[in-house]
Amino acid sequence: MCYNIPMNLNTSVETLSGVGANYAKKLHKLGLNTVEDLLLYYPRRYEDFSTIVPISKTRPGESITIKGNIWQIANKKSRNRRMTITEAVVADDTGTMKVTWFNQPFLTKSLKMGDEIVLAGKPEFNYGQIVMISPAWEKLSVDLKHVGRIVPVYPETEGLTSKWLRYQIKPLLKLVFNIKDPLPETLKKREGLTDLPSAVRAIHFPNNKLELAEARKRLAFDELFIILLSGLKQKMGMAKEKAVSVPFEENKAKEFVDSLSFSLTNAQKRVCWEIIKDLKKDHPMNRLVQGDVGSGKTIVAAFAMYLVAKAKYQAVLMAPTEILAKQHFDGLSKVLVPFGLNIGLITGKEAQIKRQNSKGKIQNCNLKIKRGELIKLIKEGDIDVAIGTHALVSDKLEFKSLALAIVDEQHRFGVDQRQALRKRSGLGEGSTLQERVEPSDGNFPHFLSMTATPIPRSLQLTIFGDLDVSVIDELPPGRQEITTKLVSHDKREAAYEFIKKHVSDGRQCFVICPLVKESEKMDLKAATDEHKNLSENIFPNLKVGLLHGKMKSKEKEEIMNDFKMGKCDILVSTSVIEVGVDVPNASIMVIEGAERFGLAQLHQFRGRVGRGEHKSYCLLFTNTNTNFDTTTTKRLNTLVTNQDGFKLAESDLEIRGPGEFMGTRQSGWSDLKIAKFTDIKLISKVRDAAQWFLGKDPELKTVPVLKEKVESIEYARE
Ligand code: ADP
Numbered sequence: 202m203c204y205n206i207p208m209n210l211n212t213s214v215e216t217l218s219g220v221g222a223n224y225a226k227k228l229h230k231l232g233l234n235t236v237e238d239l240l241l242y243y244p245r246r247y248e249d250f251s252t253i254v255p256i257s258k259t260r261p262g263e264s265i266t267i268k269g270n271i272w273q274i275a276n277k278k279s280r281n282r283r284m285t286i287t288e289a290v291v292a293d294d295t296g297t298m299k300v301t302w303f304n305q306p307f308l309t310k311s312l313k314m315g316d317e318i319v320l321a322g323k324p325e326f327n328y329g330q331i332v333m334i335s336p337a338w339e340k341l342s343v344d345l346k347h348v349g350r351i352v353p354v355y356p357e358t359e360g361l362t363s364k365w366l367r368y369q370i371k372p373l374l375k376l377v378f379n380i381k382d383p384l385p386e387t388l389k390k391r392e393g394l395t396d397l398p399s400a401v402r403a404i405h406f407p408n409n410k411l412e413l414a415e416a417r418k419r420l421a422f423d424e425l426f427i428i429l430l431s432g433l434k435q436k437m438g439m440a441k442e443k444a445v446s447v448p449f450e451e452n453k454a455k456e457f458v459d460s461l462s463f464s465l466t467n468a469q470k471r472v473c474w475e476i477i478k479d480l481k482k483d484h485p486m487n488r489l490v491q492g493d494v495g496s497g498k499t500i501v502a503a504f505a506m507y508l509v510a511k512a513k514y515q516a517v518l519m520a521p522t523e524i525l526a527k528q529h530f531d532g533l534s535k536v537l538v539p540f541g542l543n544i545g546l547i548t549g550k551e552a553q554i555k556r557q558n559s560k561g562k563i564q565n566c567n568l569k570i571k572r573g574e575l576i577k578l579i580k581e582g583d584i585d586v587a588i589g590t591h592a593l594v595s596d597k598l599e600f601k602s603l604a605l606a607i608v609d610e611q612h613r614f615g616v617d618q619r620q621a622l623r624k625r626s627g628l629g630e631g632s633t634l635q636e637r638v639e640p641s642d643g644n645f646p647h648f649l650s651m652t653a654t655p656i657p658r659s660l661q662l663t664i665f666g667d668l669d670v671s672v673i674d675e676l677p678p679g680r681q682e683i684t685t686k687l688v689s690h691d692k693r694e695a696a697y698e699f700i701k702k703h704v705s706d707g708r709q710c711f712v713i714c715p716l717v718k719e720s721e722k723m724d725l726k727a728a729t730d731e732h733k734n735l736s737e738n739i740f741p742n743l744k745v746g747l748l749h750g751k752m753k754s755k756e757k758e759e760i761m762n763d764f765k766m767g768k769c770d771i772l773v774s775t776s777v778i779e780v781g782v783d784v785p786n787a788s789i790m791v792i793e794g795a796e797r798f799g800l801a802q803l804h805q806f807r808g809r810v811g812r813g814e815h816k817s818y819c820l821l822f823t824n825t826n827t828n829f830d831t832t833t834t835k836r837l838n839t840l841v842t843n844q845d846g847f848k849l850a851e852s853d854l855e856i857r858g859p860g861e862f863m864g865t866r867q868s869g870w871s872d873l874k875i876a877k878f879t880d881i882k883l884i885s886k887v888r889d890a891a892q893w894f895l896g897k898d899p900e901l902k903t904v905p906v907l908k909e910k911v912e913s914i915e916y917a918r919e
């Protein structure tokens with residue numbers, strides 16, 4: 202309230218006139234603490250009240266703005282006396298308009314006969330008269346905020362109305378010129394962009410549509426430019442780091458490929474080739490392999506690890522869960538041990554090795570050893586390929602000559618864990634790669650991440666801009682389509698009968714319980730309750746198992762193994778089994794509360810079945826009434842009609858935004874406010890600009906404000 206204190210961008214919202222403790226609290230909840238925050242709180246949409254229409258030209262049903270004098274204004278009670286009705290008559294040179302408002306008795310205090318007023322709304326026919334009901338209004342002034350112009354409509358949350366926000370923000374606009382413009386003139390000129398202060402002013406109170414379009418263009422550019430710069434800069438930085446060059450020996454590669462029980466798909470061959478080329482370079486690969494569930498990413502990883510191990514370096518693979526790590530350990534050993542490689546498994550608690558027997562007779566000799574011993578063997582270089590969970594990045598682990606780090610299902614990991622793994626080669630403290638491989642120089646390992654989440658092209662360029670992306674866009678031959686059905690509440694009985702029939706035919710079934718708002722505890726409860734219900738009420742004669750993230754790893758593994766061996770018919774689980782697990786006899790996937798998951802994720806669950814020879818089904822249980830064509834039904838139906846993970850990902854991006862894909866990249870990333878992650882055309886254009894700009898100033902030395910913004914994103918990415 203202190204007007205004598207000069208306001209600036211850092212002035213806290215509390216000191217603004219009209220912002221009491223109550224409003225301040227609401228603003229803080231939205232993260233709006235300073236004047237600058239308020240200025241950067243953009244409208245969601247606009248109402249165009251800019252054209253003022255003579256009253257005689259108004260037509261019922263058309264949104265219009267009129268300007269006139271109040272001839273009459275008075276409150277009266279409704280017939281049942283529960284409501285106050287304010288009735289007014291407003292006149293301009295061409296005619297009169299009746300106006301009513303409900304339950305705003307104070308209006309007669311602010312509006313008096315003779316006042317000049319601007320009204321915006323939709324006149325309608327009412328008892329043979331044209332009336333404007335509850336129009337937006339404002340007394341005529343040179344500084345109209347609510348009518349007579351293009352009017353901003355803000356996201357109305359936390360009990361903050363657009364009207365209130367307009368009232369607060371308009372007087373702050375005189376401060377926009379204190380906002381520092383991060384872009385240099387040359388760039389603005391090249392891209393035809395207006396300056397930032399003008400854009401911020403116009404995004405709130407544009408004088409016309411052209412100005413609004415210019416403002417949106419500028420602000421959208423900035424949002425994308427910063428993300429793209431960050432990615433490209435990161436990429437350039439990595440390109441300067443050193444890594445060991447892994448030679449490609451064609452005959453050895455051929456030996457490996459010939460040893461497989463199947464031939465690689467063309468897509469797999471292409472991706473292998475991309476990796477070969479990366480590994481040969483003496484700076485680190487940073488590649489993401491993306492391939493639908495079942496597309497065969499593991500063998501591509503195995504191939505890369507084989508090349509590295511044959512060149513006498515070590516490779517490491519990190520899986521998101523112990524079950525998956527174990528599965529990879531078993532699967533990869535089968536293809537790698539016959540070539541004389543030693544494979545180690547290291548998880549939170551256990552350690553195992555598979556290698557050829559010293560007499561060369563018994564292959565896959567399986568040794569349980571102490572964790573400490575395995576850690577020592579890895580350090581001494583006796584283990585060629587280490588597989589594990591995030592226990593791999595525990596401080597103790599050192600490699601003798603790590604040249605390749607692979608992360609499976611990368612979106613499931615924290616960025617810090619991936620980063621730690623990447624640094625475990627040469628740059629991390631106490632690593633020995635430096636001494637053994639490149640004595641005078643730090644080496645990064647080549648880095649490969651794998652994901653089944655298809656990442657739309659627009660996100661590859663933006664959020665994943667620091668990575669090269671390879672796509673396995675082909676499934677191995679003979680894969681069957683999985684029949685997908687939406688099951689609303691009233692169809693449950695029938696679905697349960699369907700499951701019983703399949704189980705009696707010898708098949709097995711997964712039941713995934715819904716995610717309860719990110720809370721593990723609630724997840725657990727949902728799964729335990731469902732397990733109880735299914736085992737006691739629905740399938741009392743079947744064996745129903747339960748698997749959840751809170752279990753001890755040993756327990757999890759036993760349950761998963763029992764399920765694999767067919768010792769239980771139905772496995773109820775939280776979303777922990779989302780990735781990777783292979784149970785060929787499971788032919789039905791039930792997903793409870795399907796509406797709570799993203800399409801890409803549902804598609805991944807679905808990929809858990811159809812891995813064997815049996816016709817497989819995915820049943821999406823939902824509590825919404827699927828007879829109605831709601832958004833939810835439509836969204837889930839996309840899954841019913843579509844088996845292509847890529848297409849599903851695109852619709853996910855459109856419907857739910859990029860959160861689904863960011864995984865842990867999310868932290869610290871602000872969502873786009875103006876630009877759209879689906880706007881590939883704009884993204885490509887801004888990317889060109891970012892590349893051009895980095896070509897001139899790779900370290901962003903000439904643009905400190907921009908640099909700071911880019912670094913704040915880099916920080917979140919790290
Ligand atoms: P994902 O991409 O989901 O990780 P996996 O690597 O687990 O898929 O492969 C799924 C299954 O397909 C495995 O059993 C694997 O042995 C098999 N597979 C992989 N590539 C081929 C291929 N080219 N031909 C036939 N089967 C393959």
Ligand code: MG
Pocket residue numbers: 498499609781
């Ligand atoms: Mg996999």
